[in-house]
Amino acid sequence: MSIRTRFAPSPTGYLHVGGARTALFSWLYARKHGGKFILRIEDTDLERSSQESVNAILEGMTWLGLEYDEGPFYQTHRFDRYKEVIQQLLDQGDAYYCYCSREELDALREQQMAAKEKPRYNGKCRNGIEGGGERVVRFKNPEQGEVVIDDLVKGRIVVANKELDDLIIARSDGTPTYNLTVVVDDMDMGVTHVIRGDDHVNNTPRQINILKALGAQLPVYAHVPMILGADGARLSKRHGAVSVMQYRNDGYLPEALLNYLVRLGWSHGDQELFSIDEMIALFELEKVNVSASTFNTEKLIWLNHQYIMTSDPAHVAHHLSWHLGERGVDPVTGPALAEVVKAQRERCKTLVDMAEESLYFYRDFETYDEKAVKKNFKAGVDEILQLLWSRFDAIAVWEAEALHQVVLDSAEQMQLNLGKVAQPLRVAVCGCGVSPAIDVTLSLLGKEKTLDRIARAISFIKNS
Numbered sequence: 025m026s027i028r029t030r031f032a033p034s035p036t037g038y039l040h041v042g043g044a045r046t047a048l049f050s051w052l053y054a055r056k057h058g059g060k061f062i063l064r065i066e067d068t069d070l071e072r073s074s075q076e077s078v079n080a081i082l083e084g085m086t087w088l089g090l091e092y093d094e095g096p097f098y099q100t101h102r103f104d105r106y107k108e109v110i111q112q113l114l115d116q117g118d119a120y121y122c123y124c125s126r127e128e129l130d131a132l133r134e135q136q137m138a139a140k141e142k143p144r145y146n147g148k149c150r151n152g153i154e155g156g157g158e159r160v161v162r163f164k165n166p167e168q169g170e171v172v173i174d175d176l177v178k179g180r181i182v183v184a185n186k187e188l189d190d191l192i193i194a195r196s197d198g199t200p201t202y203n204l205t206v207v208v209d210d211m212d213m214g215v216t217h218v219i220r221g222d223d224h225v226n227n228t229p230r231q232i233n234i235l236k237a238l239g240a241q242l243p244v245y246a247h248v249p250m251i252l253g254a255d256g257a258r259l260s261k262r263h264g265a266v267s268v269m270q271y272r273n274d275g276y277l278p279e280a281l282l283n284y285l286v287r288l289g290w291s292h293g294d295q296e297l298f299s300i301d302e303m304i305a306l307f308e309l310e311k312v313n314v315s316a317s318t319f320n321t322e323k324l325i326w327l328n329h330q331y332i333m334t335s336d337p338a339h340v341a342h343h344l345s346w347h348l349g350e351r352g353v354d355p356v357t358g359p360a361l362a363e364v365v366k367a368q369r370e371r372c373k374t375l376v377d378m379a380e381e382s383l384y385f386y387r388d389f390e391t392y393d394e395k396a397v398k399k400n401f402k403a404g405v406d407e408i409l410q411l412l413w414s415r416f417d418a419i420a421v422w423e424a425e426a427l428h429q430v431v432l433d434s435a436e437q438m439q440l441n442l443g444k445v446a447q448p449l450r451v452a453v454c455g456c457g458v459s460p461a462i463d464v465t466l467s468l469l470g471k472e473k474t475l476d477r478i479a480r481a482i483s484f485i486k487n488s
């Protein structure tokens with residue numbers, strides 16, 4: 025059997041980390057088994073759905089690299105098919121028209137609540153009452169027996185049919201309801217494994233009964249736990265969730281976020297770092313936690329730093345270039361980005377830090393950092409800088425080793441310790457007191473920018 029999984033978000037906002045992790049599990053399962061991963065947009069809530077949200081979800085999935093093999097399929101394009109299935113259920117006696125009015129149903133509910141009973145439809149129209157006025161279609165849920173779900177994450181779940189009432193599958197205007205559309209889609213799309221958040225677990229017995237009535241092959245279910253916000257409530261678009269794209273904006277690599285997400289609900293021994301290929305090879309739904317987890321930014325930052333340090337610098341550079349672009353910098357105007365990544369990766373935990381702290385390689389800074397000036401641009405420092413300028417000017421091959429030697433020789437000549445020379449030089453060329461090793465910084469900056477900036481610092485000191 026070829027495995028087919030799906031991710032089925034409602035386009036009522038962006039993709040957040042809760043949805044993204046559920047999508048990741050579904051994607052990993054399909055990839056691991058050489059199956060297909062389907063994207064289905066559940067856009068039947070016309071008031072809350074928007075094309076903008078669809079685009080935001082697609083953008084999030086693309087950035088994370090969760091590429092889908094089929095879709096996106098839109099439920100709003102499938103209304104004829106849902107109507108057809110509703111009619112089929114009516115024709116075969118597995119559904120019926122219900123004429124009960126809202127007032128009648130409200131009264132029933134109140135009665136049941138007063139009697140401390142679980143509110144449920146009493147099946148009044150189940151046996152074919154002819155009525156007038158508005159009518160909905162209800163599914164005729166079996167009254168006997170039970171539904172058994174062997175959930176790959178939660179284990180066996182058994183629900184007695186008498187606990188389930190006859191749910192509405194078509195509203196009075198004929199539009200299908202959520203459980204009906206999901207069932208028809210999972211059936212038509214040949215979904216073999218429904219991997220979704222456990223906020224849907226209560227829908228599952230009802231969906232199974234409809235699938236059985238339609239004679240469909242039942243999928244395997246895996247209800248994965250929720251990701252909670254700091255307040256302990258489930259992250260949702262309507263409640264505190266941050267868009268996946270915000271993590272890009274905040275300087276995370278997509279694979280670091282994926283690694284964080286996969287570990288948030290799943291483990292493989294005590295391994296923390298997983299390449300995408302390892303995730304695919306090792307992922308097992310049976311090892312997914314049952315309990316919910318809370319997002320922890322500190323661990324994500326740690327992981328991000330690991331990825332920044334160990335990934336191919338060219339790959340990190342590709343993502344860094346987006347951040348520089350956001351800051352109005354075109355990386356072709358300076359040193360090769362991959363070399364900047366190599367120089368900065370030990371120090372920078374996010375690409376935002378790396379971009380901010382690499383701007384001076386690409387454009388002249390407007391002001392010096394005040395504290396750095398106070399500490400390093402004292403009277404007489406212009407002479408040190410002047411000496412450095414002359415020595416650098418004389419260098420024919422601009423490379424780190426020779427530059428390092430110049431700084432050493434100058435310190436010796438001025439009878440100063442190295443820091444007293446290197447640090448003013450750093451402030452002169454970077455505008456601040458922090459950068460990679462000074463020889464690496466200068467070699468990346470190039471001769472022209474180095475000399476210009478030293479000259480500029482000399483006049484700044486003289487004029488202060």
Ligand SMILES: Nc1ncnc2c1ncn2[C@@H]1O[C@H](COP(=O)(O)OP(=O)(O)OP(=O)(O)O)[C@@H](O)[C@H]1O
Nearest residue numbers: 033034042043046220221250251258259260261262
């Ligand atoms: N906090 C969460 N943790 C894990 N999975 C989640 C979370 N929120 C949603 N999901 C799962 O993501 C998938 C898509 O969900 P959906 O688009 O309905 O997101 P949502 O944030 O719950 O939306 P809404 O704000 O409309 O409730 C579903 O399988 C759902 O169970």
